[in-house]
Amino acid sequence: MFARKSHRALAFLGLAGGLFLLTFADAIWLQGQRAPELVGESELAARLELTDLCLFTEARYTRHLSQADIHSAFQDHPVALEHFPSGSLVTPPRALTIDHANLDRKTKIPD
């Protein structure tokens, strides 16, 4: 059956396609499996009034991304550079950067 190269290649592609489709079935199955964990996490976060994910514990402004003030990345001294590795992965809280842009445009005194 697989004597011809084209048959072997198409069978291999079919297999790869089957595995690709299987990932969707697996995703649905895993969603069901992990749903209780997600509910547990949400309940814990609501009960303890948690505001952030525990992704980066190395610095306070990356541990609580949403609670950080815009200066906390440069905490050590006035000309300090932001130096924690996760600082290059994430940006300051959205609200802070957006507000600054807004203020810039709303200013009545020309620079």
Add this chain to the structure above:
Amino acid sequence: MRTWIEKQKYLIDFTLSSLARRKVKNLGLLLIYTGIVFLLASVMLFTHALRREAAKVLAGSPDVIVQRMVAGRHDLIPASYLGKIGAMRGVQKKEGRLWGYYYDPLRKANYTVMVPPAATAALVAPGRIAVGAAVARGLGLTVNAEMYFQSYSGKPFSSTVANTFSSESELVSADLVLMSEEDFRTLFDYPAGQYTDIALSVANPQELRNVAAKLAGRLPDSRTILREEVLRTYESIFNWREGIVLVLLSGAVLAFAIFALEKASGLSADEKREIGILKAIGWETGDVILMKFWEGALISLTAFLLGYTAAYLHVFRLSSVLFEPVLKGWSVLYPRFELVPEVDGFQIATLFFFTVFPYAMATIVPIWRAAITDPDSVMRG
């Protein structure tokens, strides 16, 4: 129809034989191509699932948080601010929160120390603590073990572990140390009548903006953080246009562009001679293009399917192990978490479009140029 299928099969046979003549080059190409798809798909799946998970997990976070600022920095907020907020219409509940960080010099780890809200104060009695799974793992703590701290007044301080948070909730609780208000104030020598911030709950979500505006008027030295801002912060986390993801992406895209350009800029002398011979023995331009279409399609489809499947397994079955060193940075405590698969069809379609199409095009265009010229001049180069 049968003839058409047979013709395609013969073309594939021929293409595969032609690819096999440059085995090392083509296998290398397939490997790198699969690697690029794997990298892009891993980042895409990981960030998308994490963003979705953050939105679901943090949906119950406080409606409004009031922070007092001193010279642009977050400072302690006096209990009198609760009075200043007063009875504001729409505000159901207001409560001072106590939380902070404790650096463990022995483990070189940072813990988040928190006092549970009044409604769940019973979780920890004075002298007892609840710890996150990563803390328990790092210190080898079990229930009823003692955890030692160096208090800010210089005196040693210890608490008994009453319970540990389950490892399923590590994404939010890995580094938590939960203790009673009394213990928190003793450990940090925290001034009486002061809180870290104030959490408000607002009954009607439509009122949130009004409440925030009123707070800004009543407490000009404070800033408010609405829940939607918390969610927006996580919505933009690992944004495609920012930070390391951009670096990763641009590297991968550049490498891919070099591939495509190398293919598109011209054919090797061997390939040109092959086309010339095919045309001389009677192949039509359409056949030559079709053969090259199969070459592009077989390589790019294989790379896409294998790359995506490997990325899915990496992110959802192997807990994104390859990203761990990047995400960990200098953190000593790192949560072990398994993301809930959230697959976005549109994103997969985009990935498919940007990886498969350019390659297929890059293979066909130069062949088309060579195939429409005279076989004699093609063979002579």
